[in-house]
Amino acid sequence: MRTAICLDSAALLTWGAFSSLRFWKKLCISVLCFIVSTGTKSALAQKTTRAAQFKAQHAWSAPLRIEPMLSGNFGELRGNHFHTGVDLKTEGREGLVVIAATDGQVSRVKMSPWGYGNALYLDGPDGVTTVYAHLQRFAPKVQSWAVERTYAVRSLGLDASPPASAGLHFQAGDTLGWSGNSGGSGGPHLHFEIRSTANQHPLNPLDGWLDKVDTRPPVLPALWVESATDWYRVSLPASDTLSLKSKVRFSVEGYDLLDGASNICGLRTLEAEIVEEGSEVLLTHRASWGELDFGVNKDMNAHAFYPVWSSTRDQVHRLHRFPTNRLGIYETPASAGWVELAAGQHAVLSIEATDAAGNSVSMDVPLVGGQPEMPSDPWCDDLGAQDHGEWQVEPGLAGTERHGRFEFAWKAGTFFESETMRAFVRDNGRTLALEPTEVPYRKSLQAQWPVPSSVTVWEGAWSILPRDTLPSDRWLAVQRKEGGDVARAVVASWLDEAWEVDLPRGGEWTLERDTVAPRVLPYHSGTPLVASGDAVWFLEDALAGIEDVELRIQGQWARAVWDPKRNMLTYEASDAIHPRGVACPVTLTVTDEVGNTTTWERSLTWP
Numbered sequence: 054m055r056t057a058i059c060l061d062s063a064a065l066l067t068w069g070a071f072s073s074l075r076f077w078k079k080l081c082i083s084v085l086c087f088i089v090s091t092g093t094k095s096a097l098a099q100k101t102t103r104a105a106q107f108k109a110q111h112a113w114s115a116p117l118r119i120e121p122m123l124s125g126n127f128g129e130l131r132g133n134h135f136h137t138g139v140d141l142k143t144e145g146r147e148g149l150v151v152i153a154a155t156d157g158q159v160s161r162v163k164m165s166p167w168g169y170g171n172a173l174y175l176d177g178p179d180g181v182t183t184v185y186a187h188l189q190r191f192a193p194k195v196q197s198w199a200v201e202r203t204y205a206v207r208s209l210g211l212d213a214s215p216p217a218s219a220g221l222h223f224q225a226g227d228t229l230g231w232s233g234n235s236g237g238s239g240g241p242h243l244h245f246e247i248r249s250t251a252n253q254h255p256l257n258p259l260d261g262w263l264d265k266v267d268t269r270p271p272v273l274p275a276l277w278v279e280s281a282t283d284w285y286r287v288s289l290p291a292s293d294t295l296s297l298k299s300k301v302r303f304s305v306e307g308y309d310l311l312d313g314a315s316n317i318c319g320l321r322t323l324e325a326e327i328v329e330e331g332s333e334v335l336l337t338h339r340a341s342w343g344e345l346d347f348g349v350n351k352d353m354n355a356h357a358f359y360p361v362w363s364s365t366r367d368q369v370h371r372l373h374r375f376p377t378n379r380l381g382i383y384e385t386p387a388s389a390g391w392v393e394l395a396a397g398q399h400a401v402l403s404i405e406a407t408d409a410a411g412n413s414v415s416m417d418v419p420l421v422g423g424q425p426e427m428p429s430d431p432w433c434d435d436l437g438a439q440d441h442g443e444w445q446v447e448p449g450l451a452g453t454e455r456h457g458r459f460e461f462a463w464k465a466g467t468f469f470e471s472e473t474m475r476a477f478v479r480d481n482g483r484t485l486a487l488e489p490t491e492v493p494y495r496k497s498l499q500a501q502w503p504v505p506s507s508v509t510v511w512e513g514a515w516s517i518l519p520r521d522t523l524p525s526d527r528w529l530a531v532q533r534k535e536g537g538d539v540a541r542a543v544v545a546s547w548l549d550e551a552w553e554v555d556l557p558r559g560g561e562w563t564l565e566r567d568t569v570a571p572r573v574l575p576y577h578s579g580t581p582l583v584a585s586g587d588a589v590w591f592l593e594d595a596l597a598g599i600e601d602v603e604l605r606i607q608g609q610w611a612r613a614v615w616d617p618k619r620n621m622l623t624y625e626a627s628d629a630i631h632p633r634g635v636a637c638p639v640t641l642t643v644t645d646e647v648g649n650t651t652t653w654e655r656s657l658t659w660p
């Protein structure tokens with residue numbers, strides 16, 4: 054926060070009053086003020102209390118031996134959630150020693166091709182859990198427990214809670230494992246989290262837990278203005294008074310930059326206020342990223358300005374909170390966020406962002422009401438000639454809608470706001486267009502429409518189908534990027550000559566059929582065996598994606614490590630279930646999401 058020192062009244066006012074932009078503005082209108090940027094020392098002191106208390110009473114170690122460099126921090130907008138930890142750089146490589154931050158017992162071990170990859174949860178004292186993800190390998194006693202457990206449950210991945218009797222205790226400073234790039238990691242790094250053990254809420258590691266010097270303030274490059282029918286970008290700082298021709302609501306692109314890295318990071322706080330000439334406050338908003346909740350973390354989609362976020366991945370924050378948004382990060386009440394100024398009426402939008410080190414940036418945007426324009430309807434162009442259905446959805450209500458040939462069903466809570474939905478089926482019979490496209494869904498929307506005649510499909514010059522009847526299996530609803538690459542694919546079912554599919558978002562969805570079985574290629578042209586004794590295969594699947602893998606060595610189930618990023622499947626020789634020096638049969642069965650299967654069979658001799 055800015056600190057306002059008012060010569061004749063400072064002593065009369067509490068810090069709380071100063072901590073509101075509104076009071077600051079009011080005072081500055083009438084009283085002589087100095088405005089000093091001193092960072093957020095007092096607010097920060099409160100946030101760091103838990104970390105400071107913990108460190109005063111218990112052993113604590115940084116999770117890596119190198120100086121912390123962050124490629125990501127807490128609260129960044131990511132995919133469909135806020136990032137719940139920090140991403141520590143590992144010099145661009147795997148295999149750095151990962152250290153237990155606290156004394157504790159391993160409470161959860163995960164091994165997954167996706168998400169956290171190989172991850173450890175360490176329950177420490179005082180209800181503090183630390184999480185270490187994307188590891189290459191665990192410390193030997195954890196690794197052998199995890200491998201044994203995987204053979205017991207025979208699954209492609211593992212998510213298990215070791216009992217105390219497993220003896221997986223560590224002390225702060227012990228080696229927990231080695232850093233890697235496993236799971237949904239886009240390059241080698243360590244994902245590190247601090248959680249409250251009881252509710253598993255992640256806490257901001259930069260609130261006093263990790264020591265990270267940061268002298269760079271956050272950046273506010275642009276304001277986004279949304280009207281009922283449109284939206285546009287205004288570069289900040291604004292060069293001119295912004296004229297508002299209708300009721301609008303605001304979002305701001307805001308992010309932090311940390312010393313020593315160029316990565317875009319998240320903010321610690323974001324505050325906005327619109328004060329009308331004459332000091333009437335039209336809007337107040339404050340968000341703060343100190344603690345998150347996995348139960349509602351996907352409501353990030355309603356915090357972000359979704360039309361821009363979903364297409365550009367820019368960190369654009371709404372400056373208001375939808376009433377249906379359940380996130381706990383807000384310190385101001387929910388509001389639809391609409392602001393309307395009469396022609397000639399003046400106001401100021403003030404925005405302030407801080408980072409966890411207390412650096413801050415603020416921006417004032419002067420506003421004036423303009424002459425209203427007739428709103429246009431941007432959806433109509435494409436839909437004009439089509440026989441389309443149009444209906445209303447409400448955030449709190451479940452519903453169904455049947456229009457001519459298609460039918461939709463949705464659960465209560467699917468939408469964040471009331472929306473006018475529109476849908477039509479294109480002439481090819483396989484493409485459903487669903488609008489609006491830029492609205493986030495919290496749950497999927499079930500769509501059903503009749504399968505067109507095979508002639509209609511054939512007229513679309515589409516090759517892999519028999520001409521007489523359409524097969525009823527292996528269909529997917531596919532959304533493609535502009536270049537033709539698959540953006541999303543959802544398995545569709547076939548019910549009484551209709552397709553049924555659960556759509557995670559609007560846009561155009563085209564039914565395609567995947568009849569191509571996965572490809573299985575051994576690492577070397579003749580054999581999957583590599584120098585280490587591991588067996589490695591490359592797996593590829595065109596459309597649906599790999600669903601399941603089963604490896605058998607001499608008829609016995611074997612653990613296979615699947616890395617979808619590298620399309621690599623590995624049997625690790627250290628599992629030692631293979632015989633040596635004799636030929637033994639090895640069978641690898643790979644199945645994709647719609648049931649196409651490939652079986653690779655060979656006799657292998659381990660040296």
Ligand SMILES: [Zn+2]
Nearest residue numbers: 138139140244
């Ligand atoms: Zn991460």
